[in-house]
Amino acid sequence: MKEALTLRGVAKNYGPVAALAGVDLTVPAGTLTAVLGPSGCGKTTLLRCVAGFERVDTGEIRIDGTVIAGPGAHLPPQRRRVAVVPQEGALFPHLSVAGNIGYGLDRATRRGGRIEEVLALVGLAGHGDRMPHQLSGGQQQRVAVARALAPRPSLVLLDEPFSALDAGLRAELRHDVREALRADRATGILVTHDQGEALSTADQVAVMRGGLVVQCAAPAAVYREPADPWVAAFVGDAVLLPAVVESGAAHTVLGPVPLAGTFGSGAVTVLVRPEQVRITARPAASVRDSSPATGTAADGPPAGGVAAGGSVADGAVDGSVAGGSVGDRPGTNGSVPGGPVPATVLRHEFHGHDALVALRLADGTRITARILDAGTPVAVGTDVTVHVDGTARAWPA
Numbered sequence: 001m002k003e004a005l006t007l008r009g010v011a012k013n014y015g016p017v018a019a020l021a022g023v024d025l026t027v028p029a030g031t032l033t034a035v036l037g038p039s040g041c042g043k044t045t046l047l048r049c050v051a052g053f054e055r056v057d058t059g060e061i062r063i064d065g066t067v068i069a070g071p072g073a074h075l076p077p078q079r080r081r082v083a084v085v086p087q088e089g090a091l092f093p094h095l096s097v098a099g100n101i102g103y104g105l106d107r108a109t110r111r112g113g114r115i116e117e118v119l120a121l122v123g124l125a126g127h128g129d130r131m132p133h134q135l136s137g138g139q140q141q142r143v144a145v146a147r148a149l150a151p152r153p154s155l156v157l158l159d160e161p162f163s164a165l166d167a168g169l170r171a172e173l174r175h176d177v178r179e180a181l182r183a184d185r186a187t188g189i190l191v192t193h194d195q196g197e198a199l200s201t202a203d204q205v206a207v208m209r210g211g212l213v214v215q216c217a218a219p220a221a222v223y224r225e226p227a228d229p230w231v232a233a234f235v236g237d238a239v240l241l242p243a244v245v246e247s248g249a250a251h252t253v254l255g256p257v258p259l260a261g262t263f264g265s266g267a268v269t270v271l272v273r274p275e276q277v278r279i280t281a282r283p284a285a286s287v288r289d290s291s292p293a294t295g296t297a298a299d300g301p302p303a304g305g306v307a308a309g310g311s312v313a314d315g316a317v318d319g320s321v322a323g324g325s326v327g328d329r330p331g332t333n334g335s336v337p338g339g340p341v342p343a344t345v346l347r348h349e350f351h352g353h354d355a356l357v358a359l360r361l362a363d364g365t366r367i368t369a370r371i372l373d374a375g376t377p378v379a380v381g382t383d384v385t386v387h388v389d390g391t392a393r394a395w396p397a
């Protein structure tokens with residue numbers, strides 16, 4: 001696939017601060033790349049260097065194969081064919097919608113129906129005569145996107161364009177903007193610190209940390225095969241556990257978990273995703289023996305709403321490796337692969353589509369499970385068993 005944008009070793013310092021520390025990134029033409037990272041990691045600086053608002057210190061940027069920034073080269077912003085959609089306030093208040101979109105377009109393009117075309121792409125056909133103040137915030141952002149697309153730029157840079165909108169509107173708008181870019185065969189870069197937005201909207205996600213792109217891959221690959229434990233915890237919820245690899249399985253406090261891919265042996269950090277973790281009500285009689293709860297509803301959970309045999313998933317432990325010592329060789333005492341091990345419910349957070357259940361294992365390790373059947377709260381203090389489905393990823397400890 002043709003490359004619309006290429007960055008090689010791009011560095012940008014502000015005094016002692018290395019805002020970009022040698023960024024490598026490739027954006028294929030006609031795709032949307034989300035640049036995702038925590039505050040201060042360099043996302044905006046990256047965008048500003050690509051747009052030409054900042055000069056790079058070292059490294060090289062190419063657009064459609066042409067060097068636009070590099071040693072001795074700095075093409076001014078207006079000659080880069082790069083359009084920017086800012087967070088908000090992009091429109092000229094004294095110009096109509098059509099006036100805003102047509103601003104800067106050559107006359108032939110203006111007359112060729114391009115304004116109506118891009119308005120239709122963003123779902124605002126027939127709104128050309130409106131003034132910006134007559135539009136909602138979401139509609140104004142749609143016009144800003146239409147204006148960016150109008151001159152058919154080589155690149156559209158979207159700088160957290162949905163951040164000022166409420167959650168429902170944001171989801172709708174990002175879907176519509178994604179479709180508009182796709183329909184126009186535009187190449188886009190979406191800067192965001194919202195993991196869900198990046199995963200659901202982009203063709204590839206570039207994860208930034210400390211001025212570097214630490215991983216760039218398709219959303220599913222970033223989620224399932226994160227480059228390191230930090231990426232694992234930043235892109236979604238993660239249970240990170242110390243473990244020892246032996247005979248192809250990681251022996252964790254949750255029992256032996258098979259590994260994705262081959263791994264030698266030794267101490268590792270293991271990633272288990274929320275949807276792999278399942279909890280089952282633990283009838284009082286089986287509390288001591290950690291066998292799976294197979295009872296019927298009549299056995300009931302002793303203290304609340306986990307249906308026996310019900311499934312659950314998730315584990316979020318704020319990026320830190322959960323407790324327990326590798327030297328303990330957890331899970332090597334004849335336990336079944338992936339558990340089950342006993343746990344106690346510490347907290348239940350209802351999120352509508354699911355719920356997060358904080359759990360404490362017998363050794364004090366805390367993990368979080370996500371219950372998809374979230375209707376009935378799981379009472380604090382409920383005894384459950386936990387087991388892990390599927391395989392885990394591991395990194396040398």
Ligand SMILES: Nc1ncnc2c1ncn2[C@@H]1O[C@H](COP(=O)(O)OP(=O)(O)OP(=O)(O)O)[C@@H](O)[C@H]1O
Nearest residue numbers: 014017019037038039040041042043044045046193
């Ligand atoms: N003009 C500037 N002068 C000095 N330091 C700057 C300047 N712009 C950015 N920085 C610093 O460079 C680093 C990267 O900033 P940048 O704005 O690119 O991060 P970001 O990922 O976009 O953050 P946020 O999500 O908070 O917008 C930060 O440490 C920031 O303080």
